[in-house]
Amino acid sequence: MSSWNYRTCPTTGFKVHNKAETLIQFNAVTSIVFLLVGGIVGLTLALTRWQAVHLLNDEWFYRFLSLHGIAMLVAWIVFFEMAVLYFASAVILNSRLAAPWVGWLQYLLMLVGGALVAVMILTGNADVMFTSYVPLKAHHLYYLGIILFAVGAILGCVVFFATLVVAKHEKTYTGSLPLVTFGAAAAAIIAIITLSAGAIVFIPTWLWAAGIIPVMDSEVYRLLFWGFGHSSQQINVAAMVSIWYLLATLTVGAVPLNEKVCRTAFVLYILFICIASEHHLLVDPGFSAAHKTWNTGYFMHLAVLASMIHAFSVPAATEVALRKQGHTRGAFEWLKKAPWGNPGFSSLVLSVVGFGFLGGITGVIYGTEQINIIAHNNLRIPGHFHATVVAGTTMAFMGITWYMLPLMFRRQVVAPKLASLQPWLFGGGMMMFSTAMMFAGGFGVSRRSWDMNGVDGPFQVNFGPIVDLSLAVMGISGVVAALGGAIFCLLAVATLLFGKKVNA
Amino acid sequence: MAHDDDRDKKISYWEVFYDDIFLLFFLGVAITYILFVVWGLMELGTAQPSPLLKPNI
Numbered sequence: 208m209s210s211w212n213y214r215t216c217p218t219t220g221f222k223v224h225n226k227a228e229t230l231i232q233f234n235a236v237t238s239i240v241f242l243l244v245g246g247i248v249g250l251t252l253a254l255t256r257w258q259a260v261h262l263l264n265d266e267w268f269y270r271f272l273s274l275h276g277i278a279m280l281v282a283w284i285v286f287f288e289m290a291v292l293y294f295a296s297a298v299i300l301n302s303r304l305a306a307p308w309v310g311w312l313q314y315l316l317m318l319v320g321g322a323l324v325a326v327m328i329l330t331g332n333a334d335v336m337f338t339s340y341v342p343l344k345a346h347h348l349y350y351l352g353i354i355l356f357a358v359g360a361i362l363g364c365v366v367f368f369a370t371l372v373v374a375k376h377e378k379t380y381t382g383s384l385p386l387v388t389f390g391a392a393a394a395a396i397i398a399i400i401t402l403s404a405g406a407i408v409f410i411p412t413w414l415w416a417a418g419i420i421p422v423m424d425s426e427v428y429r430l431l432f433w434g435f436g437h438s439s440q441q442i443n444v445a446a447m448v449s450i451w452y453l454l455a456t457l458t459v460g461a462v463p464l465n466e467k468v469c470r471t472a473f474v475l476y477i478l479f480i481c482i483a484s485e486h487h488l489l490v491d492p493g494f495s496a497a498h499k500t501w502n503t504g505y506f507m508h509l510a511v512l513a514s515m516i517h518a519f520s521v522p523a524a525t526e527v528a529l530r531k532q533g534h535t536r537g538a539f540e541w542l543k544k545a546p547w548g549n550p551g552f553s554s555l556v557l558s559v560v561g562f563g564f565l566g567g568i569t570g571v572i573y574g575t576e577q578i579n580i581i582a583h584n585n586l587r588i589p590g591h592f593h594a595t596v597v598a599g600t601t602m603a604f605m606g607i608t609w610y611m612l613p614l615m616f617r618r619q620v621v622a623p624k625l626a627s628l629q630p631w632l633f634g635g636g637m638m639m640f641s642t643a644m645m646f647a648g649g650f651g652v653s654r655r656s657w658d659m660n661g662v663d664g665p666f667q668v669n670f671g672p673i674v675d676l677s678l679a680v681m682g683i684s685g686v687v688a689a690l691g692g693a694i695f696c697l698l699a700v701a702t703l704l705f706g707k708k709v710n711a
Numbered sequence: 712m713a714h715d716d717d718r719d720k721k722i723s724y725w726e727v728f729y730d731d732i733f734l735l736f737f738l739g740v741a742i743t744y745i746l747f748v749v750w751g752l753m754e755l756g757t758a759q760p761s762p763l764l765k766p767n768i
């Protein structure tokens with residue numbers, strides 16, 4: 208039993224390095240645990256913002272809001288991305304994973320960091336919400352947890368790049384990188400940009416919270432925090448788009464119509480997407496209109512262009528593949544005959560629609576300086592990002608899991624009928640949820656607000672019944688989406704424990 | 712595509728550029744840090760106190 212153990216996947220023909228496989232398994236399972244935690248908490252938040260229910264008291268609302276943001280946006284997404292990076296490098300390139308022990312260090316640091324952050328929040332030591340805007344101050348261990356987590360994630364990217372070098376050196380592939388790996392490389396590059404900004408901002412903030420540094424400037428914090436907090440969303444975008452291409456291939460055998468165009472789009476992401484972080488600073492007084500406009504208005508649209516390219520190229524490749532299977536009657540037979548019952552396929556479609564149309568378009572609108580002034584900090588914003596990061600990214604990650612289970616864990620998915628229902632509940636629920644949230648936001652309902660009417664405040668705000676209606680729709684569709692999320696976690700765990708073994 | 716006879720065919724400059732992951736990495740870091748971070752910090756560093764601010768309030 209040497210360390211060079213490979214097996215050949217009977218379905219895809221990939222040569223799978225055993226150490227890569229174990230790391231993929233650990234990261235994927237951990238991510239799903241965080242998804243479960245974040246999902247339960249998210250449900251209680253939705254049931255609180257639904258005014259007729261108003262479940263939590265104020266203290267626990269803000270505490271759970273902090274936990275939800277971290278458990279979902281940071282832990283679930285980044286753990287899963289580590290699994291994706293190892294898959295896109297070692298597995299797709301048929302290579303060994305470079306320095307697996309660094310991979311284990313990645314896992315441990317992220318686990319310890321993530322757990323530390325969660326404990327600090329739950330013990331009431333970090334009611335600062337996901338953004339932890341200075342001068343809000345959490346316990347210093349909270350910031351240390353984030354730093355450990357980020358360092359772990361950087362190590363994961365290092366292993367990824369080292370594996371690319373190893374694969375090239377050992378000639379496990381020739382020519383250019385496969386498109387999916389190229390997209391994952393874009394994600395890893397963006398990750399390093401992101402995490403370096405995170406290190407620059409969180410290390411001094413940690414020292415400030417520990418009492419070692421006397422002051423921390425809140426504008427400098429916000430600039431650098433968003434270099435981290437927003438760019439991390441672009442890691443998700445690049446990883447999600449790579450998964451779109453992978454899912455299109457796995458579900459209907461699609462090949463990109465023009466790889467050059469797709470690669471160009473990924474390059475545009477690498478070069479221009481991180482500066483979009485500026486949209487969080489559009490109402491900040493410290494920056495000039497020039498800084499704001501160049502970063503969100505001019506250059507950023509080169510990255511928007513990239514998303515538009517992908518949003519056309521993925522459906523086009525899918526259409527061509529389905530037409531090649533003989534579904535050529537009329538304009539839409541291919542769409543009617545598409546494998547809608549395959550949860551991988553329906554997740555792909557829901558993810559493209561949720562991300563591209565609901566999330567992407569609203570993002571470009573709200574990220575415009577003149578419009579941001581009215582959308583800023585009201586429910587339009589969480590409405591927008593639940594479309595991108597939940598109906599888009601999370602949906603795509605769930606979709607690829609249905610393939611990951613037989614390919615990486617070698618288990619057949621239990622209850623496939625329920626699995627094919629899952630994307631519709633989760634994706635459909637989330638689209639409704641996001642739309643209702645944005646609708647309520649349009650009437651000025653603020654985000655992150657337990658007491659939106661200002662009952663305990665110096666003056667009261669009254670909203671019309673239309674707001675009550677939209678918040679009720681938000682609450683109900685939040686319950687539906689949470690149900691879809693619960694089914695996902697349940698089936699994933701049940702498959703790991705009881706799924707029929709797939710022979711290798 | 713990667714047929715052996717095509718090997719000596721000229722690879723386009725774009726392809727060479729796109730294949731150079733580490734060059735792309737460098738450019739991505741440079742653009743973000745110059746345009747967003749450094750420019751932003753410069754603006755914060757040179758920001759004037761508001762003229763509305765009265766020292767005795």
Ligand code: HEM
Pocket residue numbers: 246249250252253254256272273275276279280283284336337338589593596597601653654655656685686688689690692
């Ligand atoms: C069933 C699933 C989910 C439900 C019902 C849900 C519900 C909510 C609600 C009600 C809020 C509070 C909005 C406010 O008052 O400002 C919220 C905030 C948030 N959610 Fe979710 N969510 C879900 C899934 C997710 C996922 C999968 C992610 C990330 C991948 C996510 C990321 C966030 C973030 C970052 C915030 C903002 C936290 C903050 O303001 O500090 N959510 N969610």
Ligand SMILES: [Cu+2]
Pocket residue numbers: 436437440483484486487
């Ligand atoms: Cu953002």
